[in-house]
Amino acid sequence: MFPTGVVMNVAAVFLGGIIGAAVGSRLSDNFKNQLSSIFGVCAMGMGISAIMLMENMPAVIFSVIVGTALGLALHVGENVTKAAGLMQKPIARILKTDASAEDEQKKALLVTIIVLFCASGTGIYGSIDAGMTGNHSVLISKSILDIFTALIFACQLGYVVSVIAIPQFVIFYALFLCARLIYPLTTPAMINDFKACGGMLLIATGFRMLNLKPLPTADMIPAMILAMPCSWAWTNLIVPML
Numbered sequence: 001m002f003p004t005g006v007v008m009n010v011a012a013v014f015l016g017g018i019i020g021a022a023v024g025s026r027l028s029d030n031f032k033n034q035l036s037s038i039f040g041v042c043a044m045g046m047g048i049s050a051i052m053l054m055e056n057m058p059a060v061i062f063s064v065i066v067g068t069a070l071g072l073a074l075h076v077g078e079n080v081t082k083a084a085g086l087m088q089k090p091i092a093r094i095l096k097t098d099a100s101a102e103d104e105q106k107k108a109l110l111v112t113i114i115v116l117f118c119a120s121g122t123g124i125y126g127s128i129d130a131g132m133t134g135n136h137s138v139l140i141s142k143s144i145l146d147i148f149t150a151l152i153f154a155c156q157l158g159y160v161v162s163v164i165a166i167p168q169f170v171i172f173y174a175l176f177l178c179a180r181l182i183y184p185l186t187t188p189a190m191i192n193d194f195k196a197c198g199g200m201l202l203i204a205t206g207f208r209m210l211n212l213k214p215l216p217t218a219d220m221i222p223a224m225i226l227a228m229p230c231s232w233a234w235t236n237l238i239v240p241m242l
Contacts, residue, residue: 003176005130005139010169012143013117013150017162020154032152039145040209043122043202046141050199053192059234060196060227067197067223068216077218084114087167113153113161115218117146118168122205125198125224127172131179133191138198139172186228193231197223 054060071077117123126138154161186194201224204215 001131001134001180003130003173005136005143006127006169006172006176008136008143009123009126009139009146009172010165012147013168014162014165016147016150017154017159017164019147020151020161021157021159024151024155024158027152027155032155035148036152037210039149040206040212042141042145042206043209044206046122046138047199047202047204047206050138050195050202052196053199054196055189055192056231056234058238059230060193060200063193063197063226063230064200064220064223067226068220070222070226071219072216074222076221077216080115080119080218080221084119087114087118110157110160113150113157114164114167116149117164118171119218119221120205122198122202123168123172124175124221125195125201127175128179128182128224129195129198131176132183132186132194182228187232187235189235190228190231194224194227197227 122138122142126136126142129138130136150161150164201217201220204217204220207213207215208217
């Protein structure tokens with residue numbers, strides 16, 4: 001199976017970074033800020049669409065709550081940021097600026113967008129979904145968002161944003177391949193509950209993009225690991241006792 005969604009998402013970040021660096025100075029701050037808000041609305045719409053597939057609500061809710069609790073306890077969000085910081089060092093060498101306060105702000109922003117493009121719940125969920133089911137719609141939709149997101153960030157950082165496509169491809173393609181190994185062990189109900197759990201993360205991402213609530217989206221990632229086992233346990237162990 002060809003990783004169509006992964007390739008499209010990586011290409012979107014690469015092209016968005018190139019275009020943004022080339023035309024960024026021509027875009028007003030108001031245009032960039034207003035467009036960023038629309039990204040949040042689109043993410044929430046994608047999340048609602050995925051949640052509608054839910055088959056075992058108790059299993060999904062349990063996965064989200066316990067998975068997020070585990071993520072917070074294990075400091076998943078902090079570790080993701082630290083990993084992005086390590087990736088930032090070789091990428092930041094492309095930035096030809098001195099060690100000024102402005103340069104430090106750019107490096108901090110670079111870490112932020114590495115997390116956004118390489119470790120977001122949307123990307124992880126979309127890659128696994130594509131690998132298991134061959135449905136690339138989440139990654140394709142994310143690609144549309146990412147080309148404009150990369151464009152806007154490239155207005156500030158320049159062509160370095162396009163380089164993030166390299167680690168993004170490595171991470172998403174690895175998830176895509178691993179998911180193909182998991183698929184034979186799943187059932188349609190487990191997959192739908194997994195998608196619903198991913199939809200919760202998409203809505204949380206939308207809240208962050210809209211600056212409504214800084215929900216711990218990275219710490220919610222373990223919920224996707226629990227979603228399918230919890231769905232199986234609910235269907236095969238809990239429901240027969242009710």
